[in-house]
Amino acid sequence: MPGEVDYYETLGVSRDSTQEEIKRAYRRLARQYHPDVNPGDKQAEEKFKAINEAYEVLSDPEKRRAYDLFGRAGVRGGTAEPDFGFADFGNIGDLFDLFFGSGAARTETPRAQRGNDLRVDVEVTLEELAAGATKTIQYARFQTCSRCEGTGAEPGETSSTCTTCRGSGRVRHTQHTLLGTISTVVTCPNCHGEGRVISRPCAQCRGEGRVRNMVERSIRVPLGIEDGAVVQFLGEGDSGPRGGESGDLYVMFHVRPHERFEREGANLRTKMTISFAQAALGATVKVRGLEEEIAVDIQPGTQPGTVIRLPGKGLPNRRDGKGDLLVVVNIQVPTHLNEVQRGLLRQFAAACGERFTDVPEEEKSFFEKFISGLKGERS
Ligand SMILES: [Zn+2]
Ligand SMILES: [Zn+2]
Structure with a gap:
């Protein structure tokens, strides 16, 4: 997202830094910019706030995933129908809430690695979100290998317990230093933490247990969806390697600007030009709504800038049915008179x-x- 605060930059860490690195960077900066250390220094105070905001997101694996996918732009609200799609998302008020609020927390180092979440952006028109529409999306995604069914082993071959870590997926790494012996537990380099090794890897996926395919999905455009709203499709992201859990697919909706209408929530605003005579004498004129032509009564003595409200001629709104169409009256002064x-x-x-x-x-x-x-x- 151009021009916006980069949380990684704020903490001075790389995008692939570990949770431990993030924590260390945060502690160092927080000590440096703490208001107690810099009394009366406004800049330090701002910096301290920014550091805390960045840490709040990046220190939480779920929040961090959301941030990596959507940046802070994904925080903007939107609504989706409760019966929409594969996931029961109900009301998407706030993407972050939705990521952080509920749902089972995923463990940070699963044995079988989870697949990546994927994001697809879809552009929709006002007409589509007013009347409902189906869109076809295409995206590349890792799917479970059909040859080995995700095991990564050639059919008939089996995997065996890793001899390096004896199936635990972790090994103790001991370092002798001048200060003494430092012992740390690290991921097993032989099996990459999976605890099992494959004797003959699958010919189709080269042992990964998954292959990348272009897939096509039909998705329904939720009625009245807001620009920037996100809908989650559980398990529609990348499959994890060797049978790991699938990531999710996030579809972000972008509403294309309309040449005749401005959107204000569920209301639409449009302009209509009438003649001086129509404004003075009153008339019935046709205005082009989103879906149909609507007859509008112009009262005698209508002034320029008058807003005529046509109830229920706006966009669908989950709570109240439909919004209104607001017609702003412009009065044309003739430029050529005979x-x-x-x-x-x-x-x-x-x-x-x-x-x-x-x-x-x-x-x-x-x-x-x-x-x-x-x-x-x-x-
Ligand atoms: Zn395979
Ligand atoms: Zn191992």
């Missing part, structure tokens, strides 16, 4: 008590002739 029109308007002005002192001589004579002509007709 002589007859000009004469009539002068007559009109005269009837209103307005006087034209700057009328060119030849027009005045025409005007006078015109008036006298009308008088002649009447007598």
Whole structure:
């Protein structure tokens, strides 16, 4: 997301840094910029706040995943229908809430690695989100290998317990230093933490247990969805290697700007131009709604900028049915008048008590002739 705060930058860590590295960076910076250490220093205070905000997100694996996928832009709200798609998401108020609030927490170092979450962006029109539509999305995704069914071993071959770690997936790493012996537990380099090794890897996936395919999915556009709203499809992301749990797919909806309508939540705003005569005398005119033409009554004496509200002609809104269409009235002042029109308007002005002192001589004579002509007709 261009121009926005980068939490990794704030903490001075790389995007693939471990939780431990993030924690260390945070502690160091927090000590440096703590308000107690910098009394009265506004800049340090701001920095301290930024560090805390970054740490709050990056220190939580679930929040961090959400941030990696969507940045802070994903935080913007949106609503989806409760019956939509594969996941029961209900109301997506806040992406972060949705990631952090509920659901089983995933362990940080699973034995079988979980597949990546994937993101697909979909552009929709106002017409589509008003009437409902189905979109086809295509994306590349790792899927369980059909040859080995995800085991990574050639059919008929089996995997065996790793001899390096004896199946635990971890090995103790001991270092002798001047300060003494330092012992740490690390992931087994032989089986990469899985505890089992394959004697003959599958020919199709080269032992990974998954292959990358282009897949196609039909998704329904949730009625009235907000720009930037995200819908989660559980298990539709990458399959994990060798039978690991699948990640999820996140579809972010972008609403394309419309040439005639501005959106205000479930309401739509549009402009309509009427003539001076229609505004003054009143009229029934047609306005182009999103889905149909609507007859609108213009009251006599309607002023420019008047907003006419057409209830229920806006976008679907989950709670109240439908929003309204707001029509802003613009009154057109004619730019080209012929002589007859000009004469009539002068007559009109005269009837209103307005006087034209700057009328060119030849027009005045025409005007006078015109008036006298009308008088002649009447007598
Ligand atoms: Zn395979
Ligand atoms: Zn091992």
